Amino acid sequence: MRKFLQAGAALLVLALYGCGGTGVDFIIVNATEPQSLDPHLVEGVPEHRINMALFEGLMANDPRTAEPIPGIAESYTVSEDGTVYTFKLRDAVWSDGVPITAETVVKSWLRILNPETASPYAWFPAAFIKGAQDYLDGKAGPENVAIRAIDAKTFEMTLVGPLPYVLGALTHYAFGIVPIHAIEKYGKDWIKPENFVGNGPFVLKEWIPQESIVVAKNPRYWDAANVYLNSIKFLPTEDENSAYTMFIKGEVDWITSVPVDLIVEARKRPDYHNSAMLGTYYYIFNNERKPLKDVRVRQALARAINRAELTEKVTQSGQIPAFTMVPPMSGYPGAKKFTESVEEARKLLAEAGYPDGKGFPKLTLLFNTSENHKKIAEYIQQQWKVNLGIEVELTNQEWKTYLETRDRGEFDIARAGWVGDYQDPNTFLDMFLIGGGGNDGKYANTEFDRRINDAAKMRPGPERFKVLEEAENLFIYQDMGVMPIYFYAVNNMIDTSKWDGWYPNVMDFHPWKGIRRK
Amino acid sequence: MIRCNVLAYVLRRIVGMVPTLFIIVTLSFFIIRLAPGSPFSSERNLPPSVIANLEKKVHLDEPLPLQYLRYLGDVLRGDLGYSTKHVDFTINEFIARALPVSMTLGALALVLALSVGITVGVVSALKRNSLMDHSLMALAILGISVPMFVIGPLLQLLFSVHLGWLPTAGWLSSRAGGLTLILPVLTLAVTDFAYIARLTRTSVLEVLRSDYIRTARAKGLSQRAIIWKHTLRGAMLPVVSFLGPAFANIVTGSVVVESIFDIPGMGRFFVNSALNRDYFMIMATVIVYAVILVIANLIADLVYAALDPRVVYE
Numbered sequence: 102m103r104k105f106l107q108a109g110a111a112l113l114v115l116a117l118y119g120c121g122g123t124g125v126d127f128i129i130v131n132a133t134e135p136q137s138l139d140p141h142l143v144e145g146v147p148e149h150r151i152n153m154a155l156f157e158g159l160m161a162n163d164p165r166t167a168e169p170i171p172g173i174a175e176s177y178t179v180s181e182d183g184t185v186y187t188f189k190l191r192d193a194v195w196s197d198g199v200p201i202t203a204e205t206v207v208k209s210w211l212r213i214l215n216p217e218t219a220s221p222y223a224w225f226p227a228a229f230i231k232g233a234q235d236y237l238d239g240k241a242g243p244e245n246v247a248i249r250a251i252d253a254k255t256f257e258m259t260l261v262g263p264l265p266y267v268l269g270a271l272t273h274y275a276f277g278i279v280p281i282h283a284i285e286k287y288g289k290d291w292i293k294p295e296n297f298v299g300n301g302p303f304v305l306k307e308w309i310p311q312e313s314i315v316v317a318k319n320p321r322y323w324d325a326a327n328v329y330l331n332s333i334k335f336l337p338t339e340d341e342n343s344a345y346t347m348f349i350k351g352e353v354d355w356i357t358s359v360p361v362d363l364i365v366e367a368r369k370r371p372d373y374h375n376s377a378m379l380g381t382y383y384y385i386f387n388n389e390r391k392p393l394k395d396v397r398v399r400q401a402l403a404r405a406i407n408r409a410e411l412t413e414k415v416t417q418s419g420q421i422p423a424f425t426m427v428p429p430m431s432g433y434p435g436a437k438k439f440t441e442s443v444e445e446a447r448k449l450l451a452e453a454g455y456p457d458g459k460g461f462p463k464l465t466l467l468f469n470t471s472e473n474h475k476k477i478a479e480y481i482q483q484q485w486k487v488n489l490g491i492e493v494e495l496t497n498q499e500w501k502t503y504l505e506t507r508d509r510g511e512f513d514i515a516r517a518g519w520v521g522d523y524q525d526p527n528t529f530l531d532m533f534l535i536g537g538g539g540n541d542g543k544y545a546n547t548e549f550d551r552r553i554n555d556a557a558k559m560r561p562g563p564e565r566f567k568v569l570e571e572a573e574n575l576f577i578y579q580d581m582g583v584m585p586i587y588f589y590a591v592n593n594m595i596d597t598s599k600w601d602g603w604y605p606n607v608m609d610f611h612p613w614k615g616i617r618r619k
Numbered sequence: 620m621i622r623c624n625v626l627a628y629v630l631r632r633i634v635g636m637v638p639t640l641f642i643i644v645t646l647s648f649f650i651i652r653l654a655p656g657s658p659f660s661s662e663r664n665l666p667p668s669v670i671a672n673l674e675k676k677v678h679l680d681e682p683l684p685l686q687y688l689r690y691l692g693d694v695l696r697g698d699l700g701y702s703t704k705h706v707d708f709t710i711n712e713f714i715a716r717a718l719p720v721s722m723t724l725g726a727l728a729l730v731l732a733l734s735v736g737i738t739v740g741v742v743s744a745l746k747r748n749s750l751m752d753h754s755l756m757a758l759a760i761l762g763i764s765v766p767m768f769v770i771g772p773l774l775q776l777l778f779s780v781h782l783g784w785l786p787t788a789g790w791l792s793s794r795a796g797g798l799t800l801i802l803p804v805l806t807l808a809v810t811d812f813a814y815i816a817r818l819t820r821t822s823v824l825e826v827l828r829s830d831y832i833r834t835a836r837a838k839g840l841s842q843r844a845i846i847w848k849h850t851l852r853g854a855m856l857p858v859v860s861f862l863g864p865a866f867a868n869i870v871t872g873s874v875v876v877e878s879i880f881d882i883p884g885m886g887r888f889f890v891n892s893a894l895n896r897d898y899f900m901i902m903a904t905v906i907v908y909a910v911i912l913v914i915a916n917l918i919a920d921l922v923y924a925a926l927d928p929r930v931v932y933e
Binding site: 137293309337501 | 654655656657659660661662665666668669672673675676704705706707708712713716717772775776779780783786787788789790878879880881883884887894895896
């Protein structure tokens, strides 16, 4: 009997320890299971992190600044009017050895624009390339899309205007270059580990849905000499607290967020990295409803809250109070900032016919269900009550319901957030054009529209920024079309005394290529 | 003769499941479409052309009755379709991977909850109103009232962070191997353990007061024979009724436990698919859950009948 028990115990120990051992160089908690690994079928940030390991576009990102640097393209030239770009491709090959040609780029971009691909991010290249929107809408054939292969290594594209931020956009997965030859061979399954072909610093090695994705160094990558990690594992761990515990215990090397309750603790650690991010948290005013129709009311509401106190005491994660729509951005001087002043806010409200908030209707403030949004809404509710004497009612809805309500314009004030797709003020402004995709508050000012449209036709430089600045002044300083609250910050945890090549930046892009153990 | 009855009964029950499942599938199919939003709504409203392309791909552009018939046909062929959120695998592939994970976890937790729960219940009942009884029942109350999202992180904190004995999270094939099972199984078992212990205690006490036990005592049977042969058999009936739904619940995965311990099981699909309006994934989770529930109930009924001679198959 005793022997039997011993054998049983030994078996148990074996079973428990048996399948351990991982042998990967680097583990990242990537927060969720990706929608797909196909660059043309995704739209999220976790997907982007994986994409940066597996694929490379014409342009890549500088690890320090996230600015565009040559990727598969070696160099480029721009026509006089800024609309025609000609790229010289380097001698790069796919992970199966097939050369990457200009024809591959053409076919790749036509794939994402093809209505049958049904890509959620197809609107992005369609907004840049001449003729692309018509193809995406099914109004014209692929032959009208202004991209072509001049020879095997020369690719040319014509834009709808001199959009100066296009190079940054080219690093995006929506402009991804994909192995057409493998897709033709394997169909939908080309993205599975056994068939996978890529052109990034890593190739897909193992993919267990909901469990982990492992990528291994791609020896055929054109810059393989500068790839230091042999393998990376992406975990889809959703629970932030567990991720944090795993990081503290050294079970993982990088986590991309910190639970709000643990921020104070995390901030004391040297492996905590807080950086400003290209994103704005704001409230949408329903510009068509009374009393928000009145610009004085919008001004009063926006100026009556204390953003510094909100970010320091409530959100606590390094956010920066926002008095403009566009976050600080290199080269862009920035629009005029409005000032917070309870006194002036009260005066404006009185002028609008509501002295001390008397007679002000009870408005509702809509946000999507989340502890963080709730805390912020409660703080602002309190400030408006104390400072202006007005009441707002808080309503929270589950994400998709909230989106639907916002889309239909069935709200007074609604919480919103926007993260820039590229480093240019335009990505924060053009959605507020009349009829724009993110303009749920129905902000309408033809002067604003004129400037945004003018800027789209201008060459890069200070003059164009001046026009965008004027547009933003109209939008926020003058009209208070929406109410900026803060600029986002990201909280990464990675021990940079152990890992080299990882730098905080405003896009929160961290190319895998240069990361190495010190 | 009896066996024949059982077989006929089981067959009848299985046939009876078909309309039940059909009604569940039909109701769910139409109810989920009533929820505001769509699988493709997002913060930046996609251009109508893109939405149209996306919808066309999964036939959401067709009239609803036609979609329903198409879906019913697919399900009958055993094809649960594609998720609108995770597009590289079929739902069948997802479930084929996730269900065994949840089942392993659930079965282990249930075995643990049953063995410990019944033991504790019986001991409590036999020593009723003793210090032991009170402390065990206090423990059970604690187990019922403290939610898993508190127990899980507490266990992590103790065994992983402070003692360093066990890994924080993960699943079998990755990192620490089988050791990753321990904390989630414990967490998952706590609630059911507490219910089973309390249920067992109550029903053991009740049975002990019944006439046939008094008769057994009067016949001079030993305490052991009374407990094992006569009491437990009767006292297990409420526990068995509880086990049917409990089994279905536990093997289809716990959202909380799977999320805390990063386990690639079914639990996450339940919540995430609903939040994402991932229509076909929602349907798949409903179908899986419904099938397991009706089967578990059938098994519970059979066990019940085996334990209780008064039950006849009709």
